[in-house]
Amino acid sequence: MTATERDIRDIGDITEDLIRELLREQHPDLADRPLKLGALGWDNQVWRLGDDLAVRLPWATRSADALLRKEHAWLPLLAPHLPLPIPVPQRLGEPSERFPRPWLVTTWVPGEPADRAPATRAAESAVALAAFLTALHRPAPDGAPAGRDRGGPLADTAEHFTQGLTSATELGLMRDPDAVRAVWEDAAAAPDWAGPRLWLHGDLHPANILTTDGTFSGVIDFGDLFAGDPACDLAAAWILLPDGAVDRFHEAYRPSADAATLRRARGWAVLRALAGIHIADAGVHGRPGGKPTWGPPAHAALRRLTATVHQ
Numbered sequence: 001m002t003a004t005e006r007d008i009r010d011i012g013d014i015t016e017d018l019i020r021e022l023l024r025e026q027h028p029d030l031a032d033r034p035l036k037l038g039a040l041g042w043d044n045q046v047w048r049l050g051d052d053l054a055v056r057l058p059w060a061t062r063s064a065d066a067l068l069r070k071e072h073a074w075l076p077l078l079a080p081h082l083p084l085p086i087p088v089p090q091r092l093g094e095p096s097e098r099f100p101r102p103w104l105v106t107t108w109v110p111g112e113p114a115d116r117a118p119a120t121r122a123a124e125s126a127v128a129l130a131a132f133l134t135a136l137h138r139p140a141p142d143g144a145p146a147g148r149d150r151g152g153p154l155a156d157t158a159e160h161f162t163q164g165l166t167s168a169t170e171l172g173l174m175r176d177p178d179a180v181r182a183v184w185e186d187a188a189a190a191p192d193w194a195g196p197r198l199w200l201h202g203d204l205h206p207a208n209i210l211t212t213d214g215t216f217s218g219v220i221d222f223g224d225l226f227a228g229d230p231a232c233d234l235a236a237a238w239i240l241l242p243d244g245a246v247d248r249f250h251e252a253y254r255p256s257a258d259a260a261t262l263r264r265a266r267g268w269a270v271l272r273a274l275a276g277i278h279i280a281d282a283g284v285h286g287r288p289g290g291k292p293t294w295g296p297p298a299h300a301a302l303r304r305l306t307a308t309v310h311q
Contacts, residue, residue, distance in 0.1 A: 014045050014057055022099055023055075027091050030105065038108075041207075042289070043067060043223055048108055054087060057103040063148075067223035068104050070145055075222055078199065084132045085109045085218040109218035111210025114240060115293040118206070120214035122245035128216040129209075129240065130252035133233055139196040140227035147226040150202055154231070154267045155188040164274035173277050179306035180270060187267025190260040193229035202226050204236035205272060206297045216240075230257070231264035238269040238301045239276070246304065266305055273301040 016035050023031035033050035040046075043064035047055045058064035072089040079088045086109065093103035119125035149157075161184050168174040201208075202224030210218035234257060237249045250257065257265070276298030282290030 014059055016047075018099065019047055019055055019057070022093055022096070022103065025096060025098070026093050027105060030091075039113075041221065044221075049105065052108050053090065054106050054108045055103065056087075056106060057099070058101050064223070065101050068102050070225060071106075071222050072104060074144075074225060078136065081138070082132060082135050082219075084128065084216060086222065087220055109210060109220055111212045111217040113207045114209045114211050114216070115206035115291065115297065117211045118297065119211050119216060119240065119242055119245075122242045123248055124215040125211075125241055126237075126245040126248035127252045129236065130249050130254075132216070132219060133230075133236075134252075134254045136201065137198040137230050137233065140199045144197065144199065144227035145225065147200070147202060147228050147232070148224065150200075150224070150232045150268070151226055151228040153188075153192050154190070154264050157267075157271060158188065161271060161274070164271070164278065168274060168277050171281060173281055175302075176306055180274075180302055183305050184267050184270045187263045187265075187270070190263035190267075193231065193261065193264070197227035198230050200226055200228055200230065200233045202232060204233055204240065205276065206240060206294065207291070209236075209240055229261075229264065231261050232268050234261065234265035235268035235272055238266070238304050239272050239297055243300070243304070269301055269305055273298040273305070276301075 019035060020031055030049060030053070033053070034048075035055075036048050038046040038048045038054060040059075043058055043060060044056045045059045047057075049055050056068065058068060069092075072092050075086065075088055079086055085107070087106035089104050089106050091105035093099075093105070095101055165174065165177055165180060165184075169177045174180065201219065201222060203221060204219075208219065208221045209216055210220065234253070237246045241249060250262070276294040279290055280292050280295030280298060282288070283292035283294070284290065
């Protein structure tokens with residue numbers, strides 16, 4: 001994502017007063033509910049609306065507008081089949097003179113983001129994640145969206161992988177770059193997905209899954225929802241679960257992933273971990289978009305992924 005795309009601030013500040021005005025204009029029955037800022041995401045701001053709703057407004061990337069409309073179109077169809085709560089769109093706010101971009105009213109999903117409150121109950125978390133992905137990974141209809149940069153062969157990400165690994169190594173953030181490269185190269189050499197296009201979350205990093213009492217309790221931000229190779233989502237096992245839980249996850253996921261899919265999943269996990277390391281480093285140094293809390297799960301994932309390289 002480019003700096004130009006990130007630095008869109010042509011709509012002015014998003015404030016409580018602005019949101020109330022938008023609600024009064026388009027959804028007046030919700031305008032008097034209590035309102036408070038919930039989160040500043042990569043694409044959207046999330047404001048809690050009463051006890052059970054939230055307002056999501058794009059505040060940066062231009063692509064956020066289309067992503068919100070995608071969620072509005074598809075999530076109400078998927079949510080009833082999923083065992084964990086997700087933010088289900090209830091109302092669509094259309095662009096107006098006051099706010100020239102679409103916005104959503106969704107259900108509120110309680111819990112703490114896993115980058116701040118990691119899962120600690122290994123078995124329960126593994127089973128919960130496996131159950132969620134088993135339910136989500138169903139064949140998608142012909143009109144389902146394609147992935148922006150995650151729907152093709154893993155080998156197509158070679159340049160992105162090399163840049164991420166080289167940069168992390170030069171910054172002193174990488175303990176064993178040769179082992180990381182070995183994992184990714186094995187994954188990129190695995191046969192491509194030949195099955196049906198399955199529904200995927202597409203962005204299962206620690207800030208997009210919620211925990212309560214040490215296990216997963218909700219999944220948020222479906223802006224990257226697309227249909228394709230399940231390996232992209234299965235990578236989450238190495239990123240999100242505590243030590244010793246990945247095998248339990250694979251046992252619980254249905255249908256069981258074949259060897260080639262698990263190899264590709266390891267490659268996607270490497271890419272996700274490298275991204276997390278860079279985002280964490282940016283946060284440590286106070287750069288825009290940085291989140292120091294992304295570092296520990298990213299480094300833990302690489303440690304788990306490379307452990308077998310040395311055996």
